[in-house]
Amino acid sequence: MKTEKKHYNSSVKKDCLEMIEKARWKDGVFCPYCKSQEVVKNGWDDSDGVKVQKYMCKHCEKTFNVKTKTIFENSKIPLQKWFTMISLLGTNSILFLSEFLNIAYSNAYRMAKKIRSVISVEEGKRILHGDIELEIDEMYISSGQKGEKNLDRPPRKRGLRANRGRGTFEKDKPAIVTFVDRNTKETMFFVLEHLSGDYVIDKMGRHTDKESKITTYTDEYKMYSKLESAGYQHKVVNHSFEYANGNIHINNCENRHSLLRPFLVIKRGVSKYNLQSYANLFQFFFNQDLRKPKVNH
Ligand SMILES: [Zn+2]
Structure with missing residues (x-):
């Protein structure tokens, strides 16, 4: 039984290593130190109970294997548990x-x-391409220094300024600005220490292709009027009178907010300092799923 288990474990480890190899070296083996592809095979590492091919870089003369400079390097936790x-x-x-x-x-x-x-x-490297129809909206998450569980409060009422539920980073209720490209459904979240129109425009500049034609959709919150002065096409939903007017809506943003809140609740309270990385985690899984075809049962 013991040998069988050992054999099973090493074959799972091999599978994991192959998966890392495929993901990391899909365009060929390269040196993780200097990125050179001038590399030669250089024996085996078998400290982990499985033989791992070692390489030497001809350019910087360092040796490495597929785990070098990844999160798996030097970890005592088996690869299958990481996966x-x-x-x-x-x-x-x-x-x-x-x-x-x-x-x-x-x-x-x-x-x-x-x-x-x-x-x-x-x-953080995600860039939206092509014709972009960008919905932008903001939400506020109660998250203190150690985290807080009170994330499942009812959504704020729209249209009434006094009830916008605005918070600040200092007051442990940071703003998250959400971008959703209607065409690709790609989603991005930005936790902002100081919410302002300039900040939103800065994020747009960093995460959209310079060649793209961009139309923006927001609610009537004042800071978004900066989008026009920055030269973007800007369509505004007026929540005081109507929920959505034809294609002028930010329903996709509302939808992402309603998914992000419970996601953060599962995480049992997230500190405001970690909020961006948790939002990125959600964003990553959400955007990954967009690539998969939907299954109909
Ligand atoms: Zn090198």
């Missing part, structure tokens, strides 16, 4: 994952943090 963690992190708490994977909470916490940080880097 399970990545796939379940979107919808489960760290406490649950530590029990499910039978690892210490501190390890699960560190793994989740590393995963969120690489996902944040990737999502």
Whole structure:
């Protein structure tokens, strides 16, 4: 039985290594230190119970393997647990994952943090292309320094300024600005320390293709009037009188907000300092799903 289990474990490890290889080196092996593709095979690493191909870079003369400079490098946690963690992190708490994977909470916490940080880097590079019909809206999330559980309050009433439920980062209720491209359904969240029209325009500049034709849709909140002065086409929903006027609406943003709130509740209270990386995590899983065909049962 023991040998069978050992054999099974090493074959799972091999599968995991192959998956990393396919994802990382789809365009060929390159050196993680200097990015050179001038590399040669250089023996094997088998410290982990599985043989891992080692390489040497002809350019910088460093040696590496497929895990070098990834979140998996030097980790005592088996790769299959990392993979399970990545796939379940979107919808489960760290406490649950530590029990499910039978690892210490501190390890699960560190793994989740590393995963969120690489996902944040990737999502931070997201650029919208083509004709962009960009809905923009903001929401506020109660999240203190240690996190707070009171995330499931009813949505704010529209149209009444006094009830906009605006908060600030300092008051532990940071604003999240949401972008949804109606054409691709791609979604982005930005946790802003200081909410302003300029900040929104700055984010648009960073995350949209310079060649794109962009039409923006927002509600009547004053800061969005800056979009026009910045040269963007701007269509405004007036929530005081109507919910949506033809194609002038921000329903996609409202939808993302209604999904992000419960997502954060599952995370059992998120500190405002980690809020961006959690929002990125949601964004990552959401945008990944857009690529998959919907299954009809
Ligand atoms: Zn190199």
